[in-house]
Amino acid sequence: MRDFLNGISLRENSDRTINICVFLLMCFGTAMIASVAVGATKSSIMTVIKAIVKQISFLLASYICIVSANKIITLKxxxxxxxxxxxxxxxxxIIPFAFPAIGGSHAWIQLPIGVTFQPSEFGKPLIILFTASAVFAAIRKRKMQESFWxxxxxxxxxxxxxxILLVLQKDFGTLMIISGIFYFCLMVPSYPKIQKVQRIATTLLVVxxxxxxxxxxxSxxxxxxxxxxxxAHIATRIENMKNPFNDIYGNGYQPANSLYGIADSNxxxxxFGNSSRKYGYLTQADNDYIxxxxxxxTGIFGxxxxxxxxxxxxxxxFYYALRTRDVPKKIILIGTGAYLFMHFALNVGGVGALIPMTGIPLLYISSGGSSILAISLTIGVAQQCISRIREQEMKGEFK
Structure with a gap:
């Protein structure tokens, strides 16, 4: 029994605070999705039950992803x-191009069981792993350190x-996230031969x-x-950000009702369960606008x-990223932090009309299996790095 439990759990010395926070976010998100599901039905309780079962299934799958990534994925x-x-x-x-566009974007594979799958979400953990593994290889092959390229x-x-594929899919929200993650990952190494390119990249970003x-x-x-x-749809989103109430019964309908809902919180x-905006006013109430x-x-408390x-x-x-001198581990931990932060900032900013809505979900709160599975893979790898950092500290390797 102990061997079985060890097989379905994270490595020893993983960070409990992260585990608890992820678990609590999952529980809170599931509760909110159940509440939103009530707004999608007038009579059948099965709509709510299906939404809960679907989300719990995603959460169980996400746990499997965390454990699998934690124990199987290595940079080598x-x-x-x-x-x-x-x-x-x-x-x-490429497969999503064979399916009809959803919201103007060819980003989803529509499965027969009524579930959609968004492959681009997995580009986020992949770009972190590719960057970290490149540095991992460069540490062992000195010639790779001779230039940025x-x-x-x-x-x-x-x-x-x-x-290129994201532009063709018209999935610019995911493109922003992956670009941001990649930039932060590239800025971590401090080898003299690559610092010039890092400065140029930062300058271009600021400009x-x-x-x-x-x-x-x-203007x-x-x-x-x-x-x-x-x-043109991006121009519309920018206009909605500047003034969501210009076209309240047209393109500004959802952002305006998002602000009305926030204002109604007093x-x-x-x-809990008493939202009025989830009853048809926000068509993406379980995802973008949750x-x-x-x-x-729940007001300010939620x-x-x-x-x-x-x-x-x-x-x-970031605590563990700053405690280790192992650059590949730093990249994974900082890349994971950038991943979470950008999702939070873009979703909160879009919902509050502080920036244009990008369609980025609020991780572990919004519905959507692809986004939950992708971030769970990343968290699993980050926890593996933390476990090894703590093991090295206990052995006194950093002293």
């Missing part, structure tokens, strides 16, 4: 199998292919962000240009709870 294996992993990922990314050629190729701010947010030049292209919330329903029902859980996870990830 990733580097050895990198070409095969990239080929499988690209093949999965020699060290990161494979991750750059993988990122370039992923970028690009400032330019985008001036074109799209300070309407960029928005008017986008309206004349196939990306700080302390209406009480935070609006959460705040409407938002504060989610923020606290995320903060604790981030703190523990």
């Amino acid at each position: 294996r990733v580097w050895r199998l990198r070409a095969m992993l990239l080929l499988i990922f690209v093949a999965l990314m 020699k060290m990161f050629s494979f991750p750059l190729i993988a990122y370039g292919i992923t970028l 690009g962000a400032l330019s985008a701010g001036l074109l799209f947010f300070v 309407d030049i960029g928005v008017n240009m986008l309206k004349q292209t196939p990306l 700080i302390f919330g209406k009480g 935070l609006a329903v959460t705040i409407e029902e 938002l504060g709870f989610i923020l606290l859980m995320y903060t604790l996870i981030e703190y523990r990830l």
Whole structure:
């Protein structure tokens, strides 16, 4: 029995704080999805039961992903199998083009059992693993440290292919997340030969962000240009961010009702299950806009709870990243932190109309199996790194 339990549990010395926070977020998210499901039915309780069973199934699968990644995935294996992993990922990314677009994007594989699968979500843990494994290989092959390209050629190729496929899918939210994760991962190593490229990348990022701010947010030049292209829907989202109430019964319907729901919370919330906006006002109430329903029902307490859980996870990830001199482990831990933070920032910002809505889910709170499985794989690998860091500390290897 003990051997069985050990087989379905994480390695010793994994971080309990992260485990507890993830578990509590899962429970809270499942409760909110059940509450939202009530708004999707007028008579049949089976709609609610199906939503709960579906989410619990995803959570069980996510636990299996955490344990499997924690015990099976190693950087040596990733580097050895990198070409095969990239080929499988690209093949999965191409399959959604055979299905009708959902929300204007060809990002989902629609399975016969009524479940959709989004392959692009797995590009997030893959880009972290590809970058960390490249540094892992460079430590053992000194020639790879001679230039930025020699060290990161494979991750750059993988990122370039992923970028092209995401643009073709029109999945720009995921593109932003993967780009952000990749940038943070690339900034971790401090080898002299790559620092010049790192400075150039940071400069380009800052200049690009400032330019985008001036074109799209300070003025309407960029928005008017986008309206004349196939990306007109992005221009609409930017306009909705600037003023969701301009077209309240049209394109601004959901962002406006999101703000109405937040305002109706009266700080302390209406009480669990008492949201009015989930009854047809927010068509993505279980996913993109679940935070609006959460705040409407639980007020500042629900938002504060989610923020606290995320903060604790981030703190523990960066705590261990700063305690180790092992660069590949630093990349995994910081990449995981960037992954969580960007999902949180883009979802909260979109729901509050602080930034354009990107369609990014709030991890462990929003419904969606692909996003939960992908982040769970990443957390499992991060916990493996933490276990090894703590083992090395106990042996006095860092002293």
